[in-house]
Amino acid sequence: MMKPEKGSRCILEPIPLDLKKLTRSPAKSRPVPMRVQDLVFLYPKPKIRRFLLRCQAIAFVITLGGGGGGGLVSRSRVTSPYYRPMTVGLSINGFMYYAASVPNQTAETPPTHVFVCFDVRNERILSFITTPKEVLVWKVHTSLIEYKGKLAVVVPTNCLRSGSSFDRFDLWILEDVTKHEWSRQSFQLPLSLPFAFRRSQRMISQGTNKAGEIIFSPTSLPGRAQPFYVFYFNPDTKNTRRVRIHGVADTEEFWSRHGLTGMCCVSFSPQHDDSIAFL
Numbered sequence: 001m002m003k004p005e006k007g008s009r010c011i012l013e014p015i016p017l018d019l020k021k022l023t024r025s026p027a028k029s030r031p032v033p034m035r036v037q038d039l040v041f042l043y044p045k046p047k048i049r050r051f052l053l054r055c056q057a058i059a060f061v062i063t064l065g066g067g068g069g070g071g072l073v074s075r076s077r078v079t080s081p082y083y084r085p086m087t088v089g090l091s092i093n094g095f096m097y098y099a100a101s102v103p104n105q106t107a108e109t110p111p112t113h114v115f116v117c118f119d120v121r122n123e124r125i126l127s128f129i130t131t132p133k134e135v136l137v138w139k140v141h142t143s144l145i146e147y148k149g150k151l152a153v154v155v156p157t158n159c160l161r162s163g164s165s166f167d168r169f170d171l172w173i174l175e176d177v178t179k180h181e182w183s184r185q186s187f188q189l190p191l192s193l194p195f196a197f198r199r200s201q202r203m204i205s206q207g208t209n210k211a212g213e214i215i216f217s218p219t220s221l222p223g224r225a226q227p228f229y230v231f232y233f234n235p236d237t238k239n240t241r242r243v244r245i246h247g248v249a250d251t252e253e254f255w256s257r258h259g260l261t262g263m264c265c266v267s268f269s270p271q272h273d274d275s276i277a278f279l
Helices: 252-258
Strands: 039-045 048-055 058-065 072-079 090-092 095-102 112-119 124-130 143-147 150-156 165-176 181-194 203-208 214-218 229-233 240-244
Touching: 090 143, 090 150, 095 124, 095 143, 143 203, 181 229, 181 240
Parallel strands: none
Antiparallel strands: 039 048, 048 058, 058 072, 090 095, 095 112, 112 124, 143 150, 150 165, 165 181, 203 214, 214 229, 229 240
C-alpha cells in the first residue's frame, strides 16, 4: 500500500456509493456492466479513498473524499484488452495484482489465465503476466499473498481428488514481473487442513508475518461459540504452530451481543497493526 504524507492520519470507514452514477459512461450515459466484487480498494490518503472498478475491457479509478463530504473527487478511465477478473486484488508496493481470464480468438480454445499488474500511481495496467496453469488451478478460490515483498500464490495440491482437505501445498512466487518468471516450492504440513468449497469448511492463506511464516486461517467462523484457530507455517524450519485467537466469537455472549446467526464469513488481516502504523 502506498503511504500518505508523514504525520497524516486516515480512518477507514464505510462510504455510501451510488454505483449507478459511478459506473455511468460519460459518452453514452449508460451504466457499465459490473459486479460488486469488481470494486477493489487501492490505497488510502488523508481523507481520500481510491478504488479500481474493473469492468470488462474498461476500468475506472475512482477517488473519493475531500471537501468534508466524502463525495466523488475524480474518475479516470483505463482501457485494456478484454479480460474477466477472477480473484480479488492484492496491493504490493504500489501495484495491484489480481488473476484474470483472457479469451482467445476462437471459441473452441479455452481462455488464458494471467495476472493483471495495475500501476496505482500512474493509474494504468502495466502488464498481463503469463502464469503457469498450475498457479490458478483453483480459479476464484486462489489465495494471493505477499511473500518477501513479492506476489505469491498458495496452491493446495493433494486435495484435487477429494476436495475436502490438504496437507501439502505449492508456493508459487513471481520472481520477475518483467520477465514473467515464477518459482515453485513444495511443502508438507504435519496435519491436514480443511479445503472444501463450502466456506464453513475451508482454510486458506491470507498472508505472512514478519517472521516469514505463512498464515492459514478459516474463511468463516467455525461454529457458534466454538474456538477460533489460526495456523502458522514456517517455510524454513517446516514447523507449524496452532494459535487460538481468544475473543473471536468463541462465547455465547459474543454471538448474542453482536446479533450473529448462521454462517459468518471472516477476513484475516496479517500484521494489521504494523500495516497501519504510519497512518
